[in-house]
Amino acid sequence: MNTLDTYNFAGKRAVMRVDFNVPLDKDLRITDDTRIRMATRSVMKILNDGGSVVLLSHLGRPKGGFEQKYSLEALVQRLSQEYGRAVQFGGDVLGAEASQQAAALQSGEVLLLDNVRFYKEEEAGDAAFAAKLATLGNVYVNDAFGTAHRAHASTAVMASSFAPQDRVGGYLLQSEVDNAKKVLENAERPFTAIMGGAKISDKILIIEKLLDKVDNLLIGGGMAYTFAVAENGHVGSSLLEADKVDLARQLIQKAKDKGVNLVLPGDSLIADKFANDANVDVASNHHIPDGWMGLDLGPDSREAFAAIIRQSKTILWNGPMGVFEMSNFSLGTEFVARAIAEATAGGAYSLIGGGDSAAAVQQLGFGEQVSYISTGGGALLEYMEGKELPGVTALG
Numbered sequence: 246m247n248t249l250d251t252y253n254f255a256g257k258r259a260v261m262r263v264d265f266n267v268p269l270d271k272d273l274r275i276t277d278d279t280r281i282r283m284a285t286r287s288v289m290k291i292l293n294d295g296g297s298v299v300l301l302s303h304l305g306r307p308k309g310g311f312e313q314k315y316s317l318e319a320l321v322q323r324l325s326q327e328y329g330r331a332v333q334f335g336g337d338v339l340g341a342e343a344s345q346q347a348a349a350l351q352s353g354e355v356l357l358l359d360n361v362r363f364y365k366e367e368e369a370g371d372a373a374f375a376a377k378l379a380t381l382g383n384v385y386v387n388d389a390f391g392t393a394h395r396a397h398a399s400t401a402v403m404a405s406s407f408a409p410q411d412r413v414g415g416y417l418l419q420s421e422v423d424n425a426k427k428v429l430e431n432a433e434r435p436f437t438a439i440m441g442g443a444k445i446s447d448k449i450l451i452i453e454k455l456l457d458k459v460d461n462l463l464i465g466g467g468m469a470y471t472f473a474v475a476e477n478g479h480v481g482s483s484l485l486e487a488d489k490v491d492l493a494r495q496l497i498q499k500a501k502d503k504g505v506n507l508v509l510p511g512d513s514l515i516a517d518k519f520a521n522d523a524n525v526d527v528a529s530n531h532h533i534p535d536g537w538m539g540l541d542l543g544p545d546s547r548e549a550f551a552a553i554i555r556q557s558k559t560i561l562w563n564g565p566m567g568v569f570e571m572s573n574f575s576l577g578t579e580f581v582a583r584a585i586a587e588a589t590a591g592g593a594y595s596l597i598g599g600g601d602s603a604a605a606v607q608q609l610g611f612g613e614q615v616s617y618i619s620t621g622g623g624a625l626l627e628y629m630e631g632k633e634l635p636g637v638t639a640l641g
């Protein structure tokens with residue numbers, strides 16, 4: 246892959262795919278700007294070389310066609326502040342204004358175009374659409390790691406409109422791949438993976454893959470209750486994927502066969518409704534009363550999880566341990582985050598992936614105390630599953 250450091254952008258106009266799919270509140274204010282900040286080094290390298298930049302991104306999942314709530318216009322001010330110059334907004338990616346503004350860019354200038362997903366052709370990976378996007382610049386830079394698992398027009402297909410030497414991987418893309426490789430290929434032992442979040446169905450492939458790699462696999466969050474049922478537990482009204490119980494049973498058996506220490510929570514904080522002001526109690530994960538649901542790790546499990554994490558040398562974490570958005574059910578996630586920070590201070594390598602776990606680590610103030618927080622959710626998991634990332638492959 247060509248890297249930014251080996252390319253001189255003086256006099257060049259880079260069309261750069263970034264993943265600025267950042268969360269916005271109802272007033273269209275950015276609530277987490279991590280993905281913006283993480284791409285800044287790449288943008289500044291091009292500008293400092295004397296090049297100009299045309300930024301392409303998606304935001305959310307529009308139906309195809311303009312929708313204000315998915316417009317990247319909401320980012321212009323933040324980007325201008327980030328790059329220390331007025332970022333121009335060119336609107337519709339295929340509009341006349343966009344191509345005129347792109348053509349008129351001077352050295353050191355930045356143009357942001359609107360959401361590429363306002364065209365259905367983006368997600369379809371349409372070749373003609375991709376070729377039009379490619380006319381916006383004379384060198385293609387992809388720094389959109391978070392979207393590298395999508396074979397879309399702007400993330401992969403348009404690369405082929407450029408000569409191989411003019412397809413460049415950005416710093417973020419490169420460092421994400423390097424960090425993921427470190428865990429996949431050179432993990433120091435004990436290697437512990439912590440999986441949480443809502444659903445097993447999203448994470449089956451990664452769990453299976455990890456069983457070949459890790460010493461400890463800790464499973465928390467909503468998906469733990471399907472495993473509890475697989476062990477003949479009673480989980481009340483906790484989150485349950487009834488059609489995945491057999492699969493959970495198979496994963497438990499596979500872990501045994503492979504000698505992996507699969508750890509399920511022994512207890513949970515249970516609530517009588519899905520709300521922060523619910524009545525709360527503690528129960529064994531196998532004996533949750535009817536009408537109650539497990540919303541966080543219980544006191545024994547959070548200690549047990551933390552103890553294993555503290556003794557680990559490589560740690561991969563994806564998905565919160567409970568409904569951490571509600572303050573009364575965030576303690577399990579906080580224990581895990583703190584234990585990871587402690588292990589990291591003691592020399593362990595820790596990689597955090599997934600939008601919610603990354604947000605949790607930042608919110609709890611441990612952002613600076615882990616080795617790497619990935620900007621990828623699905624992209625990181627797919628890479629870890631051993632799948633090729635089209636966004637990376639397209640760069641050659």
Ligand SMILES: Nc1ncnc2c1ncn2[C@@H]1O[C@H](COP(=O)(O)OP(=O)(O)OP(=O)(O)O)[C@@H](O)[C@H]1O
Pocket residue numbers: 441442443444447465466467468484539540541563564565566567568569570598599600601602603621622623
């Ligand atoms: N016990 C539980 N019951 C219900 N929901 C839960 C439970 N534990 C965690 N969750 C929910 O799971 C959600 C996160 O799951 P998800 O699988 O999306 O995590 P992620 O992989 O970190 O995030 P992303 O998909 O954004 O990358 C959170 O909203 C959290 O409230």
Ligand SMILES: O=C(O)[C@H](O)COP(=O)(O)O
Pocket residue numbers: 264266305306391392395621622623624
């Ligand atoms: O947030 C993400 O994971 C990326 O921006 C990809 O978004 P998508 O899942 O809508 O393709």
